[in-house]
Amino acid sequence: MKRKSTLNRRSFLTRTSAIGGALYLGGCDKLSQSPSFRDLLDQAEGVTMGVQRFVLTSRSLAREFSEKDISSTFKANGSTGVDDPTYEKNASEKFANWKLVVGGLVERPMSLSLDDLHRLPARTQITRHDCVEGWSAIGKWKGAQFSALLQTVGLKPNARYLVFHCADMLEPGSPYYESIDLIDAFHPQTILAYDMNDAPLSVPHGAPVRLRVERQLGYKHAKYVMRIEAVSSFAFVAGGNGGFWEDRGYEWYAGI
Amino acid sequence: MEAASIGASATRTDGPTVVYRHALPVRIAHWINVVCLFILLMSGLQIFNAHPSLYLGSASDPSQRVLSMGAVREADGTPVGVTTIGNLRFRTTGVLGLSKGIGGELENRGFPSWITIPSYRDLATGRRWHFFFAWLFVLNGLAYFIYSIWSGHFRRDLVPTQTQVRHIGHDILDHLHLHFPKGEQAKHYNVLQKLAYLLVVFVLLPLTILAGLTMSPGLDAAFPFLLDIFGGRQSARTVHFICASGIVLFVFVHVVMVLVSGVWNNLRSMVTGRYRIEPAE
Known part of the structure; x- marks a missing residue:
């Protein structure tokens, strides 16, 4: 009698855990697709950003490495080229006739050539690039200090974000874009990089310029930047979440 | 208390x-x-x-890799899941590296979909x-x-x-x-x-x-x-x-x-x- 009850108990436990496990798994997939549950999960991003911004001073620098630490292979992730005749023509001319357009909520909208960018105060940094997928690579970047560019164009008082419009499309009809706020825009390590590892930025890595925003993950580092727009809100840009990957569920604040 | x-x-x-x-x-x-x-x-x-994959150090240097999971094709074209820990290689088809997704098809993935x-x-x-x-x-x-x-x-x-x-x-x-x-x-x-x-x-x-x-x-x-x-x-x-x-x-x-x-x-x-x-x- 005792034996029978133990067996029943065991099979009850096994069945309960099996059913529980299945419910748990199916439930997690359902919850993953429920808009209200996703909204709840997304609340964590605000907490993370609030806490990180609290502990990060505007001067806290991402670690800089030495020449010997530079990765021998640096994976070019996302787009590795741009399928567009104008871009291809510019690339074949080494971007001699290419212009970066800066506009939106700025006092002096302008178009800058690669030479113009080279004339802005430059910064060189050997930093670690952290992909959201989990890998890291170390590269040497040289570019125009973004704060210097912003001082040249002058931000209007209601400008809150800088949106980077890019030439590449990871999906048809959806050009890549990204956005950062003024805290990151004025950070000393935020640069528009035109050189990588002592050579002009190659096409796979985002020629002619890519953003480096070193305290955030790789997808914030927009490649193939064509136009920069100062805005008061990015709610009306593309999907409204501030970036190509942000429109696909990734965090806008990518410091984690 | x-x-x-x-x-x-x-x-x-x-x-x-x-x-x-x-x-x-x-x-x-x-x-x-x-x-x-x-x-x-x-x-x-x-x-x-x-x-x-997992590595030691700052960057994902392949020479510093300590663990990796993935799928490879055998000579006859059969896909197999392979897990590498240090210098040891294990065939882990069905669990690690290669396993059935929710559609029932074999897919290249580290850990299986049920976990x-x-x-x-x-x-x-x-x-x-x-x-x-x-x-x-x-x-x-x-x-x-x-x-x-x-x-x-x-x-x-x-x-x-x-x-x-x-x-x-x-x-x-x-x-x-x-x-x-x-x-x-x-x-x-x-x-x-x-x-x-x-x-x-x-x-x-x-x-x-x-x-x-x-x-x-x-x-x-x-x-x-x-x-x-x-x-x-x-x-x-x-x-x-x-x-x-x-x-x-x-x-x-x-x-x-x-x-x-x-x-x-x-x-x-x-x-x-x-x-x-x-x-x-």
Whole structure:
């Protein structure tokens, strides 16, 4: 009698855990697709950003490495080229006739050539690039200090974000874009990089310029930047979440 | 706070006695932890699957790779899952590197779909789950720490007594024979339990959190010493994975011990606080 009850108990436990496990798994997939549950999960991003911004001073620098630490292979992730005749023509001319357009909520909208960018105060940094997928690579970047560019164009008082419009499309009809706020825009390590590892930025890595925003993950580092727009809100840009990957569920604040 | 003490209300009688074993805050913290750890593990494996390799150092240098999972094709074209740990290669088709997705088709993925959240491949959603429950886990842990210091739970219930340390050999033998304490002795955690809990509470869980924080490029800028503690971001990622495996091992042993030492009694004590003690022979 005792034996029978133990067996029943065991099979009850096994069945309960099996059913529980299945419910748990199916439930997690359902919850993953429920808009209200996703909204709840997304609340964590605000907490993370609030806490990180609290502990990060505007001067806290991402670690800089030495020449010997530079990765021998640096994976070019996302787009590795741009399928567009104008871009291809510019690339074949080494971007001699290419212009970066800066506009939106700025006092002096302008178009800058690669030479113009080279004339802005430059910064060189050997930093670690952290992909959201989990890998890291170390590269040497040289570019125009973004704060210097912003001082040249002058931000209007209601400008809150800088949106980077890019030439590449990871999906048809959806050009890549990204956005950062003024805290990151004025950070000393935020640069528009035109050189990588002592050579002009190659096409796979985002020629002619890519953003480096070193305290955030790789997808914030927009490649193939064509136009920069100062805005008061990015709610009306593309999907409204501030970036190509942000429109696909990734965090806008990518410091984690 | 007498009631919080293990066995504080026990009286000596000949029959089984019921003692108040787990205080309410400990019970609440325990079950929140169960939910958090399950979700953190499974969403963590989703995140791991986005790049199913581990390295030592700052960057993902292939020469510093310590573990990787993936699929390769054999000479006849059959895909096989391969897991590499150091220089050792294992065929892990069906589980690691190559397994059936929710559509029933074999796919190239690190851990199988039945152990990831979501079950299908979705890094963005995995991250959302992971970070939400990481916050819940950390806040729950902080509340537990504050309560346990304030109430004396750590000092009274988790620190082994001198007598217990002296008899540790005897305790190990008892455990191996699945002899569990009765009577007066059963009112306290035994020394192996205490050491296991101390290791998890003070070493494994904090180390997992620290290693996790070190993967954040933002926090690395705020606290660069994190990188020095672990020897680089990729080392931290590896440590995070190893610690998580340690927690899985702990949970497995913990659940086995619960099952063999009286599942209903243990479950009830973690739900209502009440634990039945058999008289000593």
